[in-house]
Amino acid sequence: MCGIVGFVGRGPAAAPILDALRRLEYRGYDSAGIATLEHGLLTRRRAVGKLKNLESMLNCEPLVGRIGIGHTRWATHGRPSEDNAHPHAVGGVAVVHNGIIENHRELRKELKSAGACFATDTDTEVIAHLVSQQLKKGRVPIDAVRAALPRLEGAFALAFLFEGYENLIIGARKGSPLAVGYGRGEMYLGSDAIALAPLTDMINYLDDGDVTVITRQGIAFFNAQGERLRRSPAKIAGATVLAQKGEHRHFMVKEIHEQPSVVGQTLAQYIDVASGTIKIPNDAELGFRDINRVSITACGTAFYAGLIARYWFERYAGLPVEIDVASEFRYRNIPFDPGNLAVFVSQSGETADTLASLEFAKARGQRVLSVVNVASSTMARASQIVLPTLAGPEVGVASTKAFTCQLATLACLAIAAGRARGVLSADDEAALVRALVEVPGYMTRALELEPKIGQLARKLASSRNALFIGRGTNYPLALEGALKLKEITYIHAEGYAAGELKHGPIALIDKDIPVFVIAPGDMMFEKTMSNMHELIAREGRTILITDRKGASLASPGSWVTLVLPDMPALVAPLVFALPLQLIAYHTALVRGTDVDQPRNLAKSVTVE
Ligand code: F6R
Numbered sequence: 001m002c003g004i005v006g007f008v009g010r011g012p013a014a015a016p017i018l019d020a021l022r023r024l025e026y027r028g029y030d031s032a033g034i035a036t037l038e039h040g041l042l043t044r045r046r047a048v049g050k051l052k053n054l055e056s057m058l059n060c061e062p063l064v065g066r067i068g069i070g071h072t073r074w075a076t077h078g079r080p081s082e083d084n085a086h087p088h089a090v091g092g093v094a095v096v097h098n099g100i101i102e103n104h105r106e107l108r109k110e111l112k113s114a115g116a117c118f119a120t121d122t123d124t125e126v127i128a129h130l131v132s133q134q135l136k137k138g139r140v141p142i143d144a145v146r147a148a149l150p151r152l153e154g155a156f157a158l159a160f161l162f163e164g165y166e167n168l169i170i171g172a173r174k175g176s177p178l179a180v181g182y183g184r185g186e187m188y189l190g191s192d193a194i195a196l197a198p199l200t201d202m203i204n205y206l207d208d209g210d211v212t213v214i215t216r217q218g219i220a221f222f223n224a225q226g227e228r229l230r231r232s233p234a235k236i237a238g239a240t241v242l243a244q245k246g247e248h249r250h251f252m253v254k255e256i257h258e259q260p261s262v263v264g265q266t267l268a269q270y271i272d273v274a275s276g277t278i279k280i281p282n283d284a285e286l287g288f289r290d291i292n293r294v295s296i297t298a299c300g301t302a303f304y305a306g307l308i309a310r311y312w313f314e315r316y317a318g319l320p321v322e323i324d325v326a327s328e329f330r331y332r333n334i335p336f337d338p339g340n341l342a343v344f345v346s347q348s349g350e351t352a353d354t355l356a357s358l359e360f361a362k363a364r365g366q367r368v369l370s371v372v373n374v375a376s377s378t379m380a381r382a383s384q385i386v387l388p389t390l391a392g393p394e395v396g397v398a399s400t401k402a403f404t405c406q407l408a409t410l411a412c413l414a415i416a417a418g419r420a421r422g423v424l425s426a427d428d429e430a431a432l433v434r435a436l437v438e439v440p441g442y443m444t445r446a447l448e449l450e451p452k453i454g455q456l457a458r459k460l461a462s463s464r465n466a467l468f469i470g471r472g473t474n475y476p477l478a479l480e481g482a483l484k485l486k487e488i489t490y491i492h493a494e495g496y497a498a499g500e501l502k503h504g505p506i507a508l509i510d511k512d513i514p515v516f517v518i519a520p521g522d523m524m525f526e527k528t529m530s531n532m533h534e535l536i537a538r539e540g541r542t543i544l545i546t547d548r549k550g551a552s553l554a555s556p557g558s559w560v561t562l563v564l565p566d567m568p569a570l571v572a573p574l575v576f577a578l579p580l581q582l583i584a585y586h587t588a589l590v591r592g593t594d595v596d597q598p599r600n601l602a603k604s605v606t607v608e
Contacts, residue, residue, distance in 0.1 A: 005021055007188055014062065024192070029597050044087055073085055088122065093144075097123075098158075156173070167215045203376075243395050252488070341366075345406050415429060467505065488598050489587045544560070
């Protein structure tokens with residue numbers, strides 16, 4: 001994970017680096033650091049914890065250098081501590097790193113036997129030692145870096161600063177994303193274009209194996225063989241304003257409340273309300289008629305969006321769906337079918353496992369489509385077909401609005417496939433479109449449950465465990481509800497298919513474990529009710545989340561009932577997600593956890 005930044009310009013580097021790091025804090029917030037050159041010498045400030053700690057340190061002990069590199073860390077090797085915080089400096093070279101050096105143990109051993117002394121527990125420090133070793137042999141910085149890089153196995157995006165070189169930053173990329181930005185008399189480097197957005201809209205991306213040499217006058221690119229590459233910068237539409245919380249206490253609750261609007265915007269780009277049809281850009285390219293299968297690959301919440309979409313592709317398009325968490329996808333021996341459409345779902349578009357799976361599928365001739373929220377992301381750039389979600393910047397680490405926008409997009413894709421394949425008639429399509437159009441309204445009404453959920457959260461906050469159950473699309477939604485609760489409240493929670501409980505998990509049931517039963521009044525309702533009553537009979541405390549129809553059919557006994565409006569089955573997962581998000585949020589508030597930046601997590605998981 002981790003975010004990296006580089007700046008070379010006319011004024012002090014620390015302020016723009018700090019600002020860019022703020023935009024990268026979603027990548028990790030265990031510690032942060034900046035190194036600059038002052039009178040040719042490396043000077044560093046590093047602090048454990050959130051970026052504000054580094055900011056306070058810089059207020060007391062400012063850095064004045066006009067060139068620098070910065071880092072915000074999500075610890076992989078070595079606990080979060082000042083020593084382990086980047087930049088790491090050895091013998092006149094400082095480095096910041098995003099990624100993992102897989103052969104760091106062998107390299108450390110080798111370097112130690114050659115006399116190197118290590119100051120940190122990180123994998124990154126070996127890089128600084130390797131480059132410094134080359135400098136000692138009399139090599140100039142670019143040659144030293146070039147000589148060191150082939151020794152590194154794993155993934156990396158790197159930025160180097162060298163003592164005595166006040167006009168030189170070297171960057172390198174293998175596996176982890178890296179962008180450079182162009183200014184007037186100043187140049188930049190960053191993990192993504194958004195980090196550089198306030199500084200410039202002229203951006204270039206490094207490809208795998210590229211090395212870049214950055215000075216105030218310009219940026220040069222070289223491939224792994226050292227040959228100069230021609231690259232022209234492209235103008236990007238940057239999000240220059242850092243998202244603000246407004247009147248909300250946390251980004252997460254702001255993002256929960258944005259859902260009626262951003263889901264509406266996302267739907268608007270895929271729906272033609274007047275004709276009651278779905279409009280998927282590049283529809284022709286998709287060639288749905290020739291597709292005989294869909295595979296969906298994603299991580300975490302995006303994976304659960306994919307699990308829900310599986311039901312839709314099967315039901316509305318008659319397409320079989322294979323679904324994998326991205327960290328497993330490449331390690332199965334999947335027989336690739338040329339008639340498969342490979343779909344990848346990601347908010348950030350930078351998740352290492354999803355990205356690697358996408359490249360893996362592409363290399364095997366698969367048609368690759370991604371559903372991505374960050375338009376400038378690596379995944380969007382690597383895909384043949386991109387369906388953007390218009391959730392806007394999602395800052396809260398727990399995904400909320402990106403999830404429902406992913407669902408909205410995948411629902412449109414499934415309907416478009418169904419229509420193209422003749423599974424849905426024009427009337428069926430129009431009815432489904434009408435249901436989608438109503439989603440923002442249903443969501444607004446779902447948000448009205450917030451006061452009741454706030455009261456419920458007070459009763460839930462002392463729980464140590466919780467279960468979520470559902471059938472059909474409510475089963476993946478149960479998984480998502482459990483994930484939300486555990487990641488921001490630290491209450492252990494599990495999601496189950498309601499019918500599975502009696503195959504083991506029912507042994508956990510007692511009066512202390514709340515069980516959330518997600519059950520709209522659909523064709524599965526009675527079966528789920530039977531499961532709920534099996535729990536009530538064992539003193540289970542059930543919280544029934546249903547619609548008006550379900551509430552009227554349910555026999556009494558649930559501890560609490562949350563009632564949503566009646567809605568067509570297609571859109572229920574988009575709307576039922578909201579009370580689950582609010583339950584997690586309000587329980588976290590009562591427990592006093594760090595809602596937007598929960599412990600041990602990062603917004604974008606850029607390591608495998
Ligand atoms: C959970 C959450 C994560 C992400 C996962 C994939 O709330 O946010 O599980 O969904 O890390 O991230 P993206 O969608 O950026 O690929």
